[in-house]
Amino acid sequence: GKKTVAVVFGSVSSEYEVSLRSAASVLRNIPRDRYDVVMVGITKDGRWYEYGGSVDDLEADRWLENGPVTPAVISPDRSCGGLLRQAPGGPENVPVDVIFPVMHGEHAEDGTIQGLFEMAGIPYVGCGVLASSTCMDKDVTHILLEAAGIRTAPYAALVRPQLARFDSLEPSLREKLGYPMFVKPANTGSSVGVGKAKDRAELLAALKEAFRYDRKVVVEKAIVGAEVECAVLGNYTDADAAVVGEIVPHHEFYDYEGKYLDDSTDLFIPARIPKETSEAIRTAAVRAFAAMGCTGLARVDFFAERDGGIILNEINTLPGFTSISMYPKLFEAAGVPYPELIDRLIRLALEK
Ligand code: ATP
Ligand code: MG
Ligand code: MG
Ligand code: MG
Incomplete structure (x- = not known):
């Protein structure tokens, strides 16, 4: 029979707005003939609701005002079987077969909410608690990848x-x-x-800014090379890499504005790098995915140096999922249309 998927969006994260756009794309593309969908929104200040309105309102961040919304949580009490809704007549249980967290950043991509799903005993799309948190922490990622023999930038x-x-x-x-x-x-x-930071004064300013967001900060050597991204799909050692894509930011680097607010960034699929370099990146991406214990998906990002050297920049376990995001585009280029990609991700969650 049809499985019920809870698509969870939002969250107390600096990437709340990005999540709404990613979730809108997933909701427009999820195969409705195979899955029943319930939408669960977490507000910026951490309130949970079941949402029953339009995808357009969700995308434009009008979901809370326009609704309908009903207070509801994914309950860690396993006897609930999923969503616990505060209906007018009293609490109601809504059984959920699988959860698709379509959100990014803190409390979303870092293992926090994955821990809640584990307690609830419900399968979920993407990496587990440990892989989510170690991939999110750029310091720990450096340490573990170094141990796995995968090159990263010099850092402190x-x-x-x-x-x-x-x-x-x-x-x-x-x-x-x-x-x-x-x-x-x-x-x-x-x-x-x-x-x-190009000098001492800029370094101090950049450190102060970064410490506004976290108790820990990484400082890296600036790498010169093409910025390329590799989409990986699978579970643990049984995973495949799609086509490698390239990003050409037209700002000083690939900043928030270039990612979401203007059209300044150029994407090239496939990346304009030699075939051998692309192959080396795909191999390293799948190795890194396995080394970090990833499940479901990850977008593994690299710098490709002119001399053919490759340096892993970071691993995103819940990468952007909008219709123009790199992850779905790289699989589309590899012959996996967006709805099929979603289907595969849900199946991987049920299998892991
Ligand atoms: P994402 O949105 O992909 O999760 P992020 O916030 O985790 O990004 P990074 O990808 O680590 O951050 O860094 C943001 C951007 O800064 C990169 O896309 C790249 O343009 C630039 N950048 C980061 N580290 C380096 C480096 N060591 N050398 C050169 N450029 C870098
Ligand atoms: Mg990045
Ligand atoms: Mg990242
Ligand atoms: Mg990210």
């Missing part, structure tokens, strides 16, 4: 108290990494809080 991790000793810290960072440096909160996405 800093925690907030170290900012007070910036004067003694800066020379060692300069010596180890050189300017320019990239400064990033350890656990954000969509380039939120990311900065490029």
